[in-house]
Every structure is written in C-alpha cells, then in structure tokens.
Amino acid sequence: MMRSLIATLCVVFGTLGSVCAQAQTAPVQSANIMDVQPDASADPNYSKQTNGERSKVQPGNNAPMWRQVGGGVTGTSSLPRSEAPEAGNLIQPFVQYPGSRLTNAGEAWRQVRNNWLIPYGGSFILIVLVAIAVFYWRVGCIKLHDKPTGRLIERFTPFERSAHMVNAAAFSILAISGLVMAFGKFFLLPVIGTTLFGWLAYALKNAHNFAGPLFAVSLLIVISTFVKDNLPAKGDLNWLMKGGGMFSEHEVKSGRFNAGEKVVFWAGVFVLGLVVVGSGLVMDKLLPGLDYERSTMQLAHMVHSVSNILMVVLFMGHIYLGTLGTEGALEGMKTGYVDETWAKEHHELWYEDVKAGRVPAQRSAVAASGAAPSTVQT
Numbered sequence: 001m002m003r004s005l006i007a008t009l010c011v012v013f014g015t016l017g018s019v020c021a022q023a024q025t026a027p028v029q030s031a032n033i034m035d036v037q038p039d040a041s042a043d044p045n046y047s048k049q050t051n052g053e054r055s056k057v058q059p060g061n062n063a064p065m066w067r068q069v070g071g072g073v074t075g076t077s078s079l080p081r082s083e084a085p086e087a088g089n090l091i092q093p094f095v096q097y098p099g100s101r102l103t104n105a106g107e108a109w110r111q112v113r114n115n116w117l118i119p120y121g122g123s124f125i126l127i128v129l130v131a132i133a134v135f136y137w138r139v140g141c142i143k144l145h146d147k148p149t150g151r152l153i154e155r156f157t158p159f160e161r162s163a164h165m166v167n168a169a170a171f172s173i174l175a176i177s178g179l180v181m182a183f184g185k186f187f188l189l190p191v192i193g194t195t196l197f198g199w200l201a202y203a204l205k206n207a208h209n210f211a212g213p214l215f216a217v218s219l220l221i222v223i224s225t226f227v228k229d230n231l232p233a234k235g236d237l238n239w240l241m242k243g244g245g246m247f248s249e250h251e252v253k254s255g256r257f258n259a260g261e262k263v264v265f266w267a268g269v270f271v272l273g274l275v276v277v278g279s280g281l282v283m284d285k286l287l288p289g290l291d292y293e294r295s296t297m298q299l300a301h302m303v304h305s306v307s308n309i310l311m312v313v314l315f316m317g318h319i320y321l322g323t324l325g326t327e328g329a330l331e332g333m334k335t336g337y338v339d340e341t342w343a344k345e346h347h348e349l350w351y352e353d354v355k356a357g358r359v360p361a362q363r364s365a366v367a368a369s370g371a372a373p374s375t376v377q378t
Contacts, residue, residue: 072104085293092294097302109298117302121309122183128313132320142326144341145249152337153354155256157364161336163221170215175312177204177211182305212284216277223270229256230265235349256350256359261318268314272307279304336364 043049043057051065072093079087092105099116100108156164180188181201189197236259238252244260245251252258257265278287282300285292322329326346332338343351353359 070104085291095295097298105295105298109302112302113305117305117309118182121305122186124309125179125313125316128316132316136320136324139247141324142246144327144339144345146341146345148339148341151340153340153343153351153361154336154363155332155338155343156336158336159364160225161333163218163225164333167215167218167222170211170218171315173207173211174215175308175315177208178308179312180204181208209284212277212280216280219269219273219277223273226257226265226269230262232262235259236262251346251348253348254346254350255353256347258347260321264314264318268311268318272311272314275307276304276311279307 049057049064051062054061054064069090072089072091074086075088077084077087081087094102095105095108096102097105097108097112100111102108103111181204184197184201188200192200233255235253235255239254239259240263242248242252244254244258279300281287282290282292283297283304290296322333328338328342332342340351343354350359354361
C-alpha cells in the first residue's frame with residue numbers, strides 16, 4: 001500500500017515538473033502571419049479604422065491608437081479636471097506659433113524658444129550692450145557746461161526715491177536671474193561646471209520667484225507716483241525728433257521728465273512692466289478663472305520672454321544715462337537734490353517753473369532737527 005502511494009506521488013510530481021519545464025521553454029506566441037492581410041490597406045476606409053478594426057486585419061498594428069494620441073485626442077481620466085485639466089492627453093494638438101512649423105504645441109514652443117527667443121534675444125541684448133559701450137567710449141559722460149552754483153532743487157522726494165530703488169533692486173534680481181536661467185548654459189556652464197551651475201540656477205530661480213511679487217507691488221507704486229509728470233506735453237515730439245540734443249552742445253528744453261524718460265515710463269514701466277507681471281502671474285498659476293494647460297503656460301512663457309528682453313534692453317539705456325552717462329544724475333537719485341545748473345541744462349522748462357514759483361524747489365517736508373539744503377532763489 002505504501003509502495004503504491006509513493007509510486008503515485010512520483011508520477012504526479014514528475015508530470016508537473018515536465019509541464020513546468022515545457023511552459024518555461026515554450027516560445028512566445030506572436031500574431032499568426034496567416035491572419036495578417038497585406039492588402040488590407042487597399043480598403044478605402046483603411047485610414048478611418050479604429051484600433052479594434054485594425055487588429056482584425058493586421059494584428060499588432062496599433063497605428064490608429066497612436067495616430068489619435070499624436071493628434072492630441074484626449075482620453076478619459078479619473079482625475080478631476082480642476083486639478084489635472086490635461087490628465088487624459090499625452091501629446092498636444094497641432095498648432096503653429098509665430099516662428100514655428102505646423103506641429104504639436106510642445107514642439108512648436110520648443111522651436112520658438114530655441115530658434116528665435118534664445119539666439120535673437122541674446123544677440124539683441126549683446127548688440128545694445130556693445131552699442132552703449134561704444135557710445136560711452138566715443139562720447140563719454142555728458143558733463144555740465146557751467147559750474148555748479150551750490151543752490152539745490154529737490155528733484156525726488158524720499159518716498160519717490162524709496163519706491164524707485166525698491167523697484168530697481170527687484171528688477172535687477174529678476175533680470176540677472178532670468179538672464180542666467182535663459183543664457184547661462186552658454187557662458188557660465190562651460191566655466192563653472194555642471195554642479196556649481198546647477199546650484200546657482202536653483203538659487204537664482206528661487207530668488208526670481210521671491211523678487212517677482214516685490215517687483216509687482218513696487219511697480220504699481222512707481223506708476224501711480226510718477227504718472228502725473230510723465231503725461232505727454234508740448235515739446236515732447238520736438239525733443240524726440242532732435243534726439244534730445246544729445247549729439248549737440250545743448251539739450252532740447254524739457255519739463256521735469258524729458259520725452260526719452262517718458263518713453264521709458266510708458267513703454268518700459270507701464271506697458272512692458274504690466275505685461276511681465278501679468279505673464280509671470282499666469283506661469284505661477286495665480287490668476288483666477290484660467291485653465292492652466294500646457295498651451296497656457298507656453299503662450300505665457302513666450303510673452304514673458306519677449307517682454308522681458310525688450311524691458312532689459314530699454315532699461316539698459318536708462319541705467320546708463322542715470323549713472324555713467326550723465327554727470328550728477330546718480331547723485332540726484334541718491335540724495336534727491338540736483339544743482340540749479342544741472343536742472344537748467346537738462347530740464348530747462350522744469351527749472352523755469354521752479355524759478356517762477358509754479359513748482360516748489362523743496363517738495364518734501366524738512367525734518368525739524370535738520371537744516372534744509374540751500375535751494376534755488378526764485
């Protein structure tokens with residue numbers, strides 16, 4: 001009896017081992033070539049077949065499914081649209097952004113960035129930088145023709161200077177960090193290496209995010225503070241047509257701000273500044289009521305990049321003229337006061353208003369403990 005039981009178990013285990021061995025060595029079953037119909041593509045509705053219909057005539061041919069994926073067809077997803085608006089979409093639909101070919105939106109954005117924004121934007125900034133350097137080399141600092149009188153006019157109040165300096169500091173952080181993130185791999189990465197550049201880019205990216213809100217708030221303060229004196233006035237067109245007299249011995253008469261400064265204010269501060277802030281808020285997903293899809297981010301990035309490049313170029317000229325390019329300009333922003341001679345030579349109409357008493361020479365209240373600077377005699 002025991003011998004029969006042992007013999008039966010041996011037969012069973014032997015059979016199982018044989019079956020397992022055959023299962024392990026059995027080849028993978030592929031589509032039967034006899035089931036494939038080579039002439040299936042001759043069907044007039046071949047290109048319209050679904051994936052299920054195609055599998056009946058050409059097993060393993062999943063072209064219809066991938067054609068739909070490549071065409072931007074959105075499938076089903078259990079994720080809520082409010083949290084993942086493109087959860088069922090793998091590849092974006094075909095679009096043609098300015099400067100790109102007709103292709104899927106992701107590739108179109110990449111073409112715009114790599115073929116236009118980076119090479120032409122970077123070249124534009126370098127050309128303007130070189131032009132400013134050449135101008136300074138050939139023309140130099142715009143000096144005063146007459147000696148300072150020692151009588152001062154308050155050009156900027158402490159509040160105006162504070163608003164301007166905070167906005168300028170935030171802009172500088174944003175500009176430097178943005179330029180490094182966009183162009184740093186071309187001029188910094190080969191010098192400092194991947195590890196240090198990675199840490200630097202990460203730090204600047206965070207600085208960019210923190211300086212953004214500061215720039216946005218200070219921008220609104222700057223606009224509301226300086227808008228009154230930057231309104232168009234008689235003589236602005238003449239100033240622009242003559243280039244402000246920059247290449248002659250005498251500047252064209254202007255008010256507190258000349259036409260060039262007004263262009264910087266309206267084009268750079270107001271228009272470009274608000275566009276930069278708005279597109280930045282979109283990329284941070286802070287504007288309500290928008291579907292934050294990939295196409296939204298791509299468009300916001302392109303607008304943000306173009307407006308930033310234009311703003312950087314415009315402010316490069318503004319910074320040059322306010323520091324190295326004009327004698328006494330930086331001192332006026334640091335202390336708030338300019339000499340009577342400076343006011344007369346650079347902003348003669350404003351100087352005449354001060355002399356006539358239409359504009360006060362001392363615009364801010366003077367602290368009781370401190371003496372007021374010697375101001376212009378009216």
